[in-house]
Amino acid sequence: MASHYVVRSVERAGPEIIAALGEAGVATVHEAAGRVGLLGPAIRPRQAGAVVAGSAITVSCHPGDNLMIHAAVEVCAPGDILVVTTTSPSTDGMFGELLATSLMARGVAGLISDAGVRDIAALREMGFPVWSRAVHAQGTVKASPGSVNVPVVAAGQLVGPGDIIVADDDGVVALPIALGAPVAEAAAKRTAAEADKRAQLASGTLGVDMYNLRPLLAELGVEYVDRLP
Amino acid sequence: MASHYVVRSVERAGPEIIAALGEAGVATVHEAAGRVGLLGPAIRPRQAGAVVAGSAITVSCHPGDNLMIHAAVEVCAPGDILVVTTTSPSTDGMFGELLATSLMARGVAGLISDAGVRDIAALREMGFPVWSRAVHAQGTVKASPGSVNVPVVAAGQLVGPGDIIVADDDGVVALPIALGAPVAEAAAKRTAAEADKRAQLASGTLGVDMYNLRPLLAELGVEYVDRLP
Amino acid sequence: MASHYVVRSVERAGPEIIAALGEAGVATVHEAAGRVGLLGPAIRPRQAGAVVAGSAITVSCHPGDNLMIHAAVEVCAPGDILVVTTTSPSTDGMFGELLATSLMARGVAGLISDAGVRDIAALREMGFPVWSRAVHAQGTVKASPGSVNVPVVAAGQLVGPGDIIVADDDGVVALPIALGAPVAEAAAKRTAAEADKRAQLASGTLGVDMYNLRPLLAELGVEYVDRLP
Amino acid sequence: MASHYVVRSVERAGPEIIAALGEAGVATVHEAAGRVGLLGPAIRPRQAGAVVAGSAITVSCHPGDNLMIHAAVEVCAPGDILVVTTTSPSTDGMFGELLATSLMARGVAGLISDAGVRDIAALREMGFPVWSRAVHAQGTVKASPGSVNVPVVAAGQLVGPGDIIVADDDGVVALPIALGAPVAEAAAKRTAAEADKRAQLASGTLGVDMYNLRPLLAELGVEYVDRLP
């Protein structure tokens, strides 16, 4: 009943939007977007300090089978980010050094996987950043159909083909293209506002004063006491 | 029925006791204390090599709400350690760069959180050490009451306001003030004894001999054989 | 009914076989062996970049009791790797700096533990590599019998005494001695073949062409389309 | 940036299609649909033997806040099934006896929740079936905005408003309306075919013969031996 497709055409956000969101970082983008789009904390960075932003090429694989990752490489453009999912839970090592080599040859910026990766030392040495649910050397086969560039779910978050992906040490966020420009603008404002807030807090101003939280605390019935009654 | 308090006064252990326990480290303090006070392994360091010791300022928050962390900043003294918990399980990113800036401005030494943190790259760059259950960019609100400096449970361990916290790469331990001096003394003895044991073991002495375990092994019926029967 | 043994004699693979497998690394050895022997992803490296290979000295402990690790030290030879398991699930810190000192004095190459380790900062500084299920300072006793060099299960994988262990950033694999030579040979061939594949992929050849996957994709009914129907 | 909506109009599948899929059950529907639409195993039935099928009314809530469940009741029609999700992981008891009473008054057939439920004894007594990630009495607030009848993700599966939900002791499956008729037809054929297969297997025919698997086993190199070599 279900059919399997490799969708060749993907609409992408403009490079300056993507770059702006990458500079803002995951936490700021997630906030600026109204707290949507965040992948769950089970997908972790597998290196420290990497930050990437790009357009999602989505892959839906049978668990334990990386055939469709190979099929996806061809439709990747420079700067894209591969988002790999499986149709049932799996930690198998579907991705490693050879696939990373192939993706780097096409200019792909990174990998997000809801399953496992391997050759992690080589990936770090090559400078190919990955975010994954597991590190596991378990080998996979190339035998079952799946799809490329269909909507997928990664770590509880819907990701569509062409969605703007930002990933850093805090995790991964995915935004529909239409949100790219307004969120980039909101993120820039937020970053500017945070610089001011940071300066105030660094100089000793308290958050309860800066955010005017004392009336709220009083209204909520929080009592200040010297000793617990 | 339940009331919410910000308790301003906290009894603290003496700085030389705290410093001595910090030098001993988590594993030694936990042993010297008779194996009490250890937080569970779900709370992990989010940087490598940091060691902190200080007095606990405890915070009990509604999940997904960091209002009470802001309320807690004011009652922190230099060298204190903030211990944040939620009233039901949550991995939301309740703490990030701005709160860390505020805490550093007050001289707070670190954060222990039974929930999530974010801006982890900035926190590492700032040198503000955190131990947390999760890294997650998920934003939080400032809307629900909670308490500061009441007894809380973090990773299965009761932590009281003023408890001496030691945290390093092995995790986190919390001690009531009254245990501070005797444990510091016991820890120093233990560290000295360990230096001697380390020297013996480094020179090739076996633990079974150094601890005189051969009679125990015999008594327990452990047989030495050349091949498995 | 069950008896407890320390088995003194362990058959070991030849050092050149072990060295060859260590150079190949976990993922390649696991593949060359026909995808057998891999420990589950719950056992993680506790340092970055370490690679070890050696003969397994297996230990079966009561949970929360490291007596049998002490008993095992004596039967270790230089280059061996200690594989510690517990008879029911435990995250207690059964292994730390003193035991590592003792093992290094005997030339042991590393530790694999299906439970917890502690003194992790010291272990990293000493250069003693460990792979474990948890980092936890929780102390243990020396009171219950167990066995050394009997078959054990670590992270869902059977490990026999003398099995060849390879561990790196990807995890841990265990091979019966009899598989050592043929797997080393197969691994060398695989490594050579991968160099060629890597060169092809780096030059832009696609995996779907290099592995001739297009006919398979067609046979499986995967359709190439410009837009999702 | 993100906006919050209560979408009043939902397209629904025809009642005879829904009834047919309910009779087929989760496993058969999932198979007949080509193995798509299944929610992950973390969402479990909280009673034994219940089977429901209906149109999804989806709810996206702030964690720990059930305001939007109240907003959703109004847009439910008889036979609908409420699908509740939270924007970050939560086990709080967002749903209990009172909400079930309200839903039963509107003829709602059941609840699927990616968070917690409570009053579970009362729910069983009332005969209101629920599938949830957790049972937890933890109370929630009514304070944060969310949406009704937008696409949501439950246990890793995308669920759209109006999707056909089937839930039984095996779990939960969600199908787009367009798949309803063809899957119902395929499921009926499958059920008929299974009756025949069941009869053959019950009479002693082996699956390896009925499915003609012996040539495949031979081709895959599986050897039949009397003793392990």
Add this chain to the structure above:
Amino acid sequence: MASHYVVRSVERAGPEIIAALGEAGVATVHEAAGRVGLLGPAIRPRQAGAVVAGSAITVSCHPGDNLMIHAAVEVCAPGDILVVTTTSPSTDGMFGELLATSLMARGVAGLISDAGVRDIAALREMGFPVWSRAVHAQGTVKASPGSVNVPVVAAGQLVGPGDIIVADDDGVVALPIALGAPVAEAAAKRTAAEADKRAQLASGTLGVDMYNLRPLLAELGVEYVDRLP
């Protein structure tokens, strides 16, 4: 350093208070108390339909060691509830048919365990209700010291000796004695109020009207639309 005690005297709440709280049930008591005292969802009922209320006799055991449960029996009075914890995480089967027989002989009303139980079929047949983190037949020893009637942490919740325990299909709640009377009163009011609310909701009144939530939804910016924009 740490000492081990069996504390013989326990203050208990009055039987009518305990009975009233038991009739109210876990969810209502937790709400009436201001949403405090709830044990986490990892501790589950191991039978259906049981409801107990009583005074906590707390036990802190070494993991894998049930010595202190035996020591605790003597200090139990009729109607008490045993609350068993371990000093590090364990799923071992510390409690089974024999201990249940002993407790029933003393009139103990039930067991709450943060570890494992076994003989579960016999426990159900005997009518001795248990709530536990695991069911596991793993045997334990009687070898390590611990304490009876000291404050303990079970599933993330602090429980003191004499705390009023209520346990049912929703889980377990623990209340300090001082909260018993006011919470019982508040629970009775809440139950009465809920009867009225239930009647309104059963007659078709919507929660959004009964709780007057429409102004809040409007204020929060939730828009009612016919189709998603």
Add this chain to the structure above:
Amino acid sequence: MASHYVVRSVERAGPEIIAALGEAGVATVHEAAGRVGLLGPAIRPRQAGAVVAGSAITVSCHPGDNLMIHAAVEVCAPGDILVVTTTSPSTDGMFGELLATSLMARGVAGLISDAGVRDIAALREMGFPVWSRAVHAQGTVKASPGSVNVPVVAAGQLVGPGDIIVADDDGVVALPIALGAPVAEAAAKRTAAEADKRAQLASGTLGVDMYNLRPLLAELGVEYVDRLP
């Protein structure tokens, strides 16, 4: 490198030994055997009250592939118990009503699975007992080789072909044939002794007296006090 086998011949324990162990039950068998052989608590009964004992027919499958379960049916004898494992972690529903029908036609007594099962309502109705890691409707393929009657690991426990399996509400235990007779004898003695102990405890004798634990408690430094110091 690895080869795949279906091993036709399996040595089995005598039926009276198997029956005796089944009557003793999991907890008693595990104790009588010296606390060995127990599968971990992640494998749970999927019905209440079932007790089975039989000889293990072991199956090692590729995850998401039940081909080898079909191959295993043929080598099952009446009274056998199928023990299914996968070569990497999986919760897919590898087993359901049709396979149960086939196994019942051969007189197989039950299934132990380290992965998922489905059609759980039908399995309960048929009276075919299963113990599994998950209930999940996720379909599987018949495409990858594996083995029947080789040693496997299920929930952390090694299980060999022909091992005596006992499964009940407490979980699953596996014993080598050679342990069958002595363990059956020890179990019978244990059951008799337990009857006596049960009678003592039911009459009010305390475990601390019956097991003579007071001297041990004193030796371990456990102090009896009226109030916590």
